[in-house]
Amino acid sequence: MILSMTGFGRAEDVFEGKKISIDIKSLNSKSFDLNIKVPLRYKEKEFEIRKILNDKIIRGKVDCYINLENLEESNDVKINKNLIDSYMNELRSIASDAPEFEYLKMAVRLPDAISSRPDELNEGEWEALAKIVNTAVEKFLEFRQTEGKILHEELEKNILNIDKYLSEVIPYEEARVNAVRERYQKTLKEFENIDETRFYQEMAYYTEKLDISEEKVRLAQHLKYYTEVMQNENFNGKKLGFISQEIGREINTLGSKANHAEIQKLVVMMKDDLEKIKEQTLNVL
Structure with a gap:
């Protein structure tokens, strides 16, 4: 089963006057x-x-943004009047001729004069947050x-x-070998005192080097294996990447051995599709 590494999921809910929204997105x-x-x-x-x-996400370059918005007005600010009075008395003792308002301005800037009341995260709010996270992940996985x-x-x-394209190579294969054989036989007739036995040995060796039977069999096997893994295995992106590399090796060898214009055209078209496969496989989980 194919899952994309690209994904997006969003969820939000309200808990005790707080709106919690979560966005999750990923790339390969x-x-x-x-x-x-x-x-x-x-x-x-x-x-x-x-x-x-x-x-749950397993792999990918993931961005997760959790936003919190207070929907209800709350007075979380605490003014420590006794501490401010103490600060002002100390300031007067240092500079008694300053205006009273200046003492107040300086006092409220000093440590702990103004603070926010602590509002601890309780278990109920954490459970609500975890539920929203899981909902966002579920939507993210559906997108994948x-x-x-x-x-x-x-x-x-x-x-x-x-x-x-591989099946279209077959009609050209025998014609390619025959063309090479005829070309060399024609060359043989143009020379005298040629050791025909040695010549045909070389021909056999050269024809064997041109043989692409093994490459065709291996390429067909790799294509079949790629399809099987794609359909039957989960989280198969890396494995498919390895198989696509093997497909590329066989196509390249096929091209280097082809020695035939029509086969070379087919090889070029194979490479074009293979590049698309490699690019798309990078985005498979």
Whole structure:
């Protein structure tokens, strides 16, 4: 089964006057590379959030953005009046001729004069946050499946194209060897005192070097194996990448041995489809 490494998922919900929204998106990567932005309130749970993402997303360059919006007005500011009075008394003792308002301006800037009331993250809010994270991941995975179906269709089409071009090589194969044989026999007649036995030995050796039977068999096997892995194995991107490299080796050898214009054209078309396969395989999970 093909899954794309490209994905997007979004989820949001409201918990006790706080709107929590989460966006997850990814691109292809050789490993799991996570960039996460978490509000300060949820910083203590970043490790747990990373684990959820790592376990389910597995691979890709992932961006996760968690946004928090307070929908209800709240007075979280605490003014420490006693401390401010103490600061002002100390300032008067240093400079008694300053206006009273100046003492206040300086006092409120000093440490702990104004602070925010701590609002600790409770278990209920964390459970709500974890639920939203999991919902965003589920939508993200659904996106991957949809993109994976499109990838599967494109890869299958390219594999079938290469297989079709391979079958079109067969009619030219015998004609290619015959053409070489006729050319050398014509050359033989133009010379005298030629050792025909040695000549035909060389011909046999050269014809064997031109033989592409093994390459055709191996290429057909690699194409079949690629299709089997694509259809039957999960998280198969790396494996498909290795198989596509083997397909490329056989196509290159086929081209170097071809020595025939029509076969070379078919090899070029195979390479064109193979490049599309390699590019698309990079995006398979």
